[in-house]
Amino acid sequence: MLCVFGVGTSEFVIAGILPGLAGDLGVDIPTAGLLVTAYALGVVIGGPVVTIATGRISRKTLLLALMAVFIAGNILAALSPNFGILMITRVLAALTHSTFVAVGIVLAVGMAAPGKEASAVAKVSLGLNLATVLGVPLGTLIGERYDWRATFWAVAAITLLATILVAAVVSGADAPGGTAGSELKVLGNRQVQLAIAMTVLGSAGFGTVFTYISPLLTDVTGFSVDAVAVLLVLFGVGSALGSLLGGKLADRALMPAITGLLLALTLVLVLIGIAAPFQVVTAVLVFVFGVMSFAIIPGLQTRIFNAAVGAPTLALAVNISAFQLANAAGSWLGGRVVDSSFGLRWTAAAGALVTVLGLALGVIELLRDRRRSSDSEQPSGAAVLNADAAVSQ
Template sequence: MPVQLYLLALAIFAMGTSEFMLAGLLPDLAADLDVSLGTAGLLTSAFAIGMVVGAPLMAALARNWPGRSSLLGFLALFLAAHVVGAIADGFVVLLVTRVVAALANAGFLAVALTTAAGLVPPDRKGRALAVLLSGTTIATIAGVPGGALLGSYLGWRATFWAVAILCVPAVLGLLRAIPVQRMDRPVLRGELAQLRRPRLIRVMLLGALVNAATFGTFTYLAPIVTAVAGLGTGWISVALVLFGLGSFAGVTAAGQLSDHRSGLVVAVGGPLLLLGWVSLALLADHPIVLLGLAFVQGALSFAVGSTLIARVLYEAAEAPTMAGSYATAALNVGAAAGPFIAGLTLTTRFAELGPVWVSSLLVVLALALASAGGLAVTERDPARAGG
């Protein structure tokens, strides 16, 4: 794989750390800024909304810029948002920086996906995507726990500074490694018209559903570990790291298969993913089972999810400047909707296990949609697909 992919993955590692780090920082942040915990939680919602809105908006804005200029511009904006966030003296300013950071993150990821697809042969987009998403999975393994640890010793502002510093080598590397290239851009209306193709919409929905299931439970894994399994708070980090290790293994394995065997990954991994969520809902009170399934579900979720997102890039091949934004939107609609829906179940009779049942239901819907469209739909060459 080209070295440029790993530099892009480094930037995505920093962005993934930023996206998930607030889970361990909110209590101290709320106390420091003198707001309620619920108000502080709006920072997470603002970031998620910014990601969903930002993907197509930023991609459309930057489509006429050279790829390197777009990547460097978005990364510099992301870095600046974290510097301002680190010195913010009020909640409103911090909230604005989270929205700006999310827009920059969404724009960067959308352009990075398109850039990655152009750095490899046409039949290796899945492998390129696996390298990019490894940045996100490593963030869940090391970045998020490391950020929480740093925040506990030096305060939440130190974590914002750390994310900004992580962006510096990525900026310098991309400045040297990504050549300045200009390409003929298709008419935007024609690229947006690709969204009328049922096959593209179907794969985007599948990706969103699987990602919603993933983050629906991942977001609320902490109370499952403590309240259901009866483990101490120290085991929360263990469960999160195991999930992250599984996600890295899953996205790496899927990268070898998603280009030519995507239908197989979905056909085998989808039912196993459903079985895993149901098993977790039923057996989460057994600590060993819970920890084992944290790894397994991380692997299956990212294997199936990353395969579907790779197929979005294939299906949107005739929208070269917007394909990355379509994939990013599918990812982040799921990341925003899953935790929201799952959170509604916490006050029901399902309590802490409600999110796991929501994840199960979302995978059922994904399998039904895949079955209705034919699992083999993800195998066909999109260049020859009629929609």
């Protein structure tokens, strides 16, 4: 969780230190913003490639190696003499992102008690929530108090501490992952594909709204800029609680939890669009939006882990990369809605329409699971004949 906290902070904090960074390196804000795009592309491309290339390395060794590369990327970022070098260091750090989180989930699930796998996923994923709630504000504060380079030094320090803890306490993780062939074969599993599709649709629905939530809260709901900052912290708290809640629900009943939470997220998005002019109701909905947006993640990751028997790392890494692409797609869709005659308020409706597609897939999978379970409980024709013969004898 602490490693993921460092990784998440490094990804998201760039938005908070962008003005100082741009001024120091002599580039404009839009150019500096390409650092975000480059990191996202590094995550999307690096996840599958790095996972396949490192499949035969023992999981704990790989975890430590990925963290070493990530730490080096942040140290080099702090030392970058120009914008071009900084761009390269950001891509270097991003290449480790998806594989590290995927391997971390695999190890956590392997070390968890039976029936607590989704909660283990939730605890690892909680690092990303804490990165938004604590990491980004603290990293931004450090950058404002000292300079943007100090932020990267701080990220390197916290991830170094986390890496030392991994080396000291993570056990039972010496086995390598699957071969490249077995990892790639898993991507052909229908359950894996549908779980990734549900992640994409849920994430795109989230991104459609969250990208434009600040102007929605100021221009439509009428909150001040300072109030929006507080509401975003409230959202972050909700996201952290949602991860833990989603893990517990998924441990109890995996597909019912996934479909129920996708339904809840869809309803919340609809309600945000309806209640946007009302401040108190909207403030509550922002918190619930945070809870539901992140409560679905542990269950979906666990679904992929369970379906990708024997070789789950690539499937999980692809899912993490898909999350990045889906967020970008949601941002694009929200932008088109904002630029249309509908305006900001309708981004919530657009997000709900996307999320309901993920809900439809979840319902299909839930019904198929129940049908398979019912079929497995019914005795076969041969078993019935043998039972009849035994009775006759």
